[in-house]
Amino acid sequence: MAEQLRYLSTFEVFATSWRGNESEAVREIEVRMIEKVNIAEKFAKLSEYWKPYIAAELNGQHVKLDKLKGEFVFHHHENEDELFLVVKGRFRMEFRDREEWIEEGEFIVVPRGVEHRPVADEECWIMLFEPASTLNTGNVRNERTVAQLERV
Numbered sequence: 001m002a003e004q005l006r007y008l009s010t011f012e013v014f015a016t017s018w019r020g021n022e023s024e025a026v027r028e029i030e031v032r033m034i035e036k037v038n039i040a041e042k043f044a045k046l047s048e049y050w051k052p053y054i055a056a057e058l059n060g061q062h063v064k065l066d067k068l069k070g071e072f073v074f075h076h077h078e079n080e081d082e083l084f085l086v087v088k089g090r091f092r093m094e095f096r097d098r099e100e101w102i103e104e105g106e107f108i109v110v111p112r113g114v115e116h117r118p119v120a121d122e123e124c125w126i127m128l129f130e131p132a133s134t135l136n137t138g139n140v141r142n143e144r145t146v147a148q149l150e151r152v
């Protein structure tokens with residue numbers, strides 16, 4: 001098995017399972033290619049605003065892509081810090097006591113528990129990095145809530 005795993009080193013083992021009875025169990029390894037991601041190509045597939053897609057995952061974290069336009073809702077996340085990186089355009093992160101413009105090539109980390117609301121006057125592309133458990137609207141549930149994320 002160690003030999004095989006070495007041979008598969010350019011693949012990512014993402015699921016293993018066993019089938020058969022105890023005396024002749026067979027380990028099935030599901031693998032997929034380790035592929036680079038072209039961010040612009042992924043964004044070209046996104047047609048809706050405020051609908052985050054999962055572009056990758058690692059260590060229990062999701063890398064999400066989202067297009068913003070307009071105002072989101074004030075919310076906070078009880079247990080998750082969120083990273084917002086602007087890939088294209090700019091948006092304004094509003095807090096209860098101030099606001100911060102996040103320009104293309106910049107990112108901001110919003111710590112857990114801090115109320116925030118992204119606002120984009122023009123279309124803005126962002127990449128999010130946060131635990132897989134993170135709900136986009138945090139403690140709020142409304143029409144913007146996307147509970148089941150699709151992959152892109």
Ligand code: NI
Nearest residue numbers: 077082136138
């Ligand atoms: Ni948030």
